[in-house]
Amino acid sequence: MRRCRAWFTAGVVAAGGVSLAGCGGPLSALDPAGPAASAIAELWWVMLIGATALFVLVMALLLWTFVRRGDGGASPKLWLVGGGLVLPALVLTPLLGYGLLTGERLLAHAGATDVVRVDVEARQWQWTFRYPAPGGTRISVNELHIPAGRPIDLHVGSADVIHSFWIPRLGGKIDAIPGHVNLIRLSAGQAGTYRGVCAEFCGTGHTMMDFRVQAHDADDYAAKLRALPQDGR
């Protein structure tokens, strides 16, 4: 919410009407609650401002060609080199670098400390979460428990068709593909309840295939895990 507010002024100028209220919501990527989602939301606001500026520029040029008086002036080469090559190069190169660096930061790099592992198994139409621990793996269905403030490595697989694991307020999505296990690192800044959904169409139950995310403080988390049933598998 704070991030949204910080960009609020610029956002209004740029988008011309995206209001603060418009950014909220239990599944809003614009209301980030973790570092990954924040980084991406920031990327979005930067791109929105840039895109709006470019759009206004192109439309203004277009309008100018109709209302101008006299000769068009600029030589053809200037249009082609300036608009076709220089402008995209100036815009795209830094953007690409920014995007790749952001993406690189969000990856689940080895060597991070204090990482919590959760195994996610999607199937039509429910989510099963397994928490490997020395005392035996715990299990929960359609409710994911994580400790707040720690990086979580989610190992996502599927038992049947392709699904996609997505908690918009915490970060991007990762597909759950049968025969493969994909890894995504997420983190919740504060304790609280978040929501996740299946983002990849997976049949008639796709709409209903959502789950709750409970981020706990450290002590609560340990207690909650102990209260979960043991994995019978």
Next chain:
Amino acid sequence: MMDARIDQPAAATSPIRLHKQLDALWGTPGGWGRLAAVNHTIVGRRFIATAFVFFGIGGILAMLIRAQLATPRSAFLGPEIYNQIFTMHGTVMMFLFAIPMFEGFAIYLLPKILGARDMAFPRLGAYGYWCYLFGGSMLLIAMAVGLAPNGGWFMYTPLCSKAYTPGINADIWLIGITFVEISALSAAVEIIATILKMRAPGMSLDKMPLLAWYLLVTAFMMLFGFPPLILGSILLEVERAFDLPLFDPTRGGDALLWQHLFWLFGHPEVYIIFLPAAGMVSTILPVLARREIIGYSWIVISIVALAFLSFGLWVHHMFTVGIPHLALAFFSSASTAVAVPTAVQIFAWIGTLAAGRPQLKLPMLYLLGFFSVFVVGGLTGVMLAIVPFNWQVHDTHFVVAHLHYVLVGGFVFPMLAAAYYWLPHVTGRVPRHSLGVPAFWLIIVGFNVTFLVMHLTGLLGMPRRIHGYGAETGWEWPNLVSSLGSFVMAIGFALFTVDVVMHWLHGKRSPRNPWSAGTLEWATAVPPPNYAFASLPDVATRTPLQERPDLGNHLARGGGYLGFVRHDWLETLGVDVMSGRVEQIVRLPNRTLLPLFTALVTGVFFVAVLFKLYIVALLALPAIVAMLLAWTPVSGERCDRGALPIGNGAEAVLHSEAASPPSLWAMGLTLAADATAFASLAFGILFLWVVAPNWPPPAMIAWAPASIALAVIGLLIAFAASRAATSRRVIGNGSRRESALAIALLGQIVALVGFAGVIAAVPPPTQHAYAAATKLILIYAALHAALGVVFAGFGIWRSRTGYVSQRRSVDLRIGALWSDFTAAIGLATLLIVYGLPRVMG
């Protein structure tokens, strides 16, 4: 032997008389005779009208979607019906509206802008149309009875595999769309051959109208883009019908193989849709800006670059499937790089407007709509190419908004502009603009209200393809806004339809060339006669009509080439690819019911496969081949005629005696598409080996030295003998060339026997994807050998019936091309089948 005098043209005495002579020959009779039409003007109009009907159907489906999503927890449509509706909306708009609409425009316009009388293969165009109509009807009938495809328009496996979609729904998509795609491939071959070989004399490549460049590049993209889709569809249908586990991860298949094959087609598809529309912009805009377009060569280089790039960025549809970040970086860069050639075009257009004196006529209004909408789509496209942002918004309504900005902006708006621009040409009437302007405002306002807010809906977390949502999500008001906007847009399209019908019926007579355009299509009378040009022009510049405004009358008087009727032949000129120098007279086939009947038999094949009547399907295949062979007698000559006069003191040989007739090009292009399908299959095998779980397979192919030897020897004999048959020493002698062809035929049979033996050495194909894919690639090669038998037999038949001589060698050269190709992929197949297990250990 014919008397040489007979080949002299009969001189026409007046334009009216010339028109009557040509019209009697090229025209299509009314009533049932219409079914026999092969003329490009008629076939093109049919494509356009049918595609527009499908656009209306797709639009109604869109309205149902918006009605469902207008309010939270709507009980209007249940998930079963909703899934069918959004799948059909995407499928109809992509495969049954956009591509056929472009094909229709291309077929209608191409000969006219190139200064030819028809497309290179009129019957192929008609056949493609019937395949499109029948295949599309299959999907509509399925929807009417509630069995429409329901897995989303990109049909991801394993959701669309038998285990999770046991009904007929997915089969209807796979079979119906493959049927329709025959028309896409045939159009691609026809368009390329026409542009390269059938231009007006003097129209070198650099003097072609830009639209022809756009259509040429688009057709090449179709030629290489559609084979992976068709191959993927066949693989999935084979998995569903015969349990070959190509996409089943428990038996060595991989769901991602489908995604790669689909998007390898699916991304170029976006540019296949955009480029022809951009070509229309590049045609209409300079005319209404009253200035030649700036940067002709820049644009040509841009669209070629776009075509290459578009095949290198399909993975940006797959950023969330777990591909390593370094690979994503590559595809992300390629995806953003696409903005460069697009920007070159945008600024070439703006620069043209700036340098000219633009008029805000109705087509220009729609072009401004195109600019505003398409630029937004391009900008959000760059956003989506940025990997981390893509992770958030992939599969949400943000993507839905983006793709509608690109496709409606990049295709529908230019098409509406094109409709208003060329309508006087099609109907011979001047539109009454009274409804075109309000229609524009309803469409553009409705569109932006619908889709601008949808970006936000996606950012607020709404995934694609859900049929309901709770009020607490905050998605209620943006969805309601979208739904309201969509109904405004629908009213706009309805108004456009009414406007078109009204001026078709009640418009004023249009003068020739109402826009003062420079391209050749406006040199015909409006509406155009079936033969397009009474005589063919000499072209020296890119805008021949600008330099010579009276060119149309000059041609109508028979002042150009071929301004006469000879032997009741349908003649047009063929040129050298680069220079546009006259090279040959292309004799075109007349109206015939064969394309319709061939399409009907093709339909029998597809319906039989759909209902698992495989005996019927197997009987239909030779019937299709026989029908196609029945096309051939009119496309050859039984005697050498030498050079014939073409008017204006010039002469040229008939295409049957030419060094590079269009049919030879068609064969080469078809083989290029074939090679792409083969390469996709080989890629699939390698991909499974490297990426899929549950490898290595339990059993490998057995060593079958005798069968391998037979296959290799047979392929080589067929290759050598077919080549020998076309050599100077052999082809001139009837019995020698027939013996060579007979040896080629035997060689193909030997190869077939060899392949049968190798196929028998493959482990049971339902056991593992390895065995399934190995069996399929061997069958692929064997099928080519089987068709090689047909080609060799065809050569013998043509030789016996007098169609072959040393000068008339094209039939045998086509057969030789086939044997070359069969030998190449046959040997490659054996290398893959026996080499890969050793390389991969």
